[in-house]
Amino acid sequence: MVKLAMEKKSSSGNTITFLGIAGARFMVTKQLAASGGLWLSLGGTEILVDPGPGSLVQSTKRKLRADKLSAIILSHRHLDHSADVNIMVEAMTEGGFNQHGWLFAPADALGDEPVIFSYLKGYLEGIEVLGEGKSYSIDNVSFSTPVRHLHPVETYGVLFRAAGHTFSYITDSRYFDGLCASYASELLIINVVLLEARQFVDHLSIPDVAHIVGELKPRVAIITHFGTNIWRQKPWEIARRLSRQTGVRVIAARDGMRFDLAQLDE
Numbered sequence: 001m002v003k004l005a006m007e008k009k010s011s012s013g014n015t016i017t018f019l020g021i022a023g024a025r026f027m028v029t030k031q032l033a034a035s036g037g038l039w040l041s042l043g044g045t046e047i048l049v050d051p052g053p054g055s056l057v058q059s060t061k062r063k064l065r066a067d068k069l070s071a072i073i074l075s076h077r078h079l080d081h082s083a084d085v086n087i088m089v090e091a092m093t094e095g096g097f098n099q100h101g102w103l104f105a106p107a108d109a110l111g112d113e114p115v116i117f118s119y120l121k122g123y124l125e126g127i128e129v130l131g132e133g134k135s136y137s138i139d140n141v142s143f144s145t146p147v148r149h150l151h152p153v154e155t156y157g158v159l160f161r162a163a164g165h166t167f168s169y170i171t172d173s174r175y176f177d178g179l180c181a182s183y184a185s186e187l188l189i190i191n192v193v194l195l196e197a198r199q200f201v202d203h204l205s206i207p208d209v210a211h212i213v214g215e216l217k218p219r220v221a222i223i224t225h226f227g228t229n230i231w232r233q234k235p236w237e238i239a240r241r242l243s244r245q246t247g248v249r250v251i252a253a254r255d256g257m258r259f260d261l262a263q264l265d266e
């Protein structure tokens with residue numbers, strides 16, 4: 001009986017695995033931390049979000065099976081979010097022998113200079129274009145892309161509804177009014193590159209995160225996608241300060257960290 005219960009749990013678990021916490025150029029190009037994106041396992045549905053450089057290596061190393069993926073979602077075309085999309089489509093479809101799965105991406109990742117090779121498109125069940133205010137579903141997971149971000153290329157964050165929970169992935173953006181309002185949910189995953197806001201750099205900073213978390217008061221917030229200055233200041237210490245400041249449990253992601261959505265019920 002115990003074995004049965006454990007098996008059931010592992011096949012219907014609800015987890016988010018961080019395949020890398022590096023954001024911004026130097027963190028990624030020097031691989032000061034990994035940069036493979038987020039792997040969602042939601043009641044048996046597997047979704048890969050933002051497969052940056054090393055996604056294949058990081059996922060196989062952690063025994064995550066690409067052939068089980070139902071979809072790959074790109075928040076935008078920047079390399080640290082899309083570099084491994086081709087090889088992950090190849091892995092998802094077993095080199096095209098097992099045609100299945102969907103790719104979701106903004107129009108400008110698929111247009112004149114597409115991030116995906118044309119010969120791989122036929123391996124997929126289909127490609128869906130992400131757009132502001134649109135909703136989508138994959139098996140038992142539904143998600144929406146509520147608002148276009150302020151970032152040099154077309155970019156959307158994602159609000160997921162799955163397994164009786166809501167969680168948001170607030171990807172790269174400069175802060176703007178309306179960002180907060182779009183992502184109210186139990187768990188916020190926030191890409192934060194900058195220690196302090198900088199003019200002409202379209203990324204969130206630690207003070208922005210304090211503001212967003214303070215406004216939305218999620219049950220848990222996870223910060224990730226760090227730039228070099230945050231890395232030097234130890235993200236886990238920054239997270240501790242943010243927790244004190246906001247009264248919300250703030251966690252600094254680590255390479256390979258697995259967050260179980262059951263923690264939201266605690």
Ligand SMILES: [Zn+2]
Pocket residue numbers: 076078151172
């Ligand atoms: Zn970006």
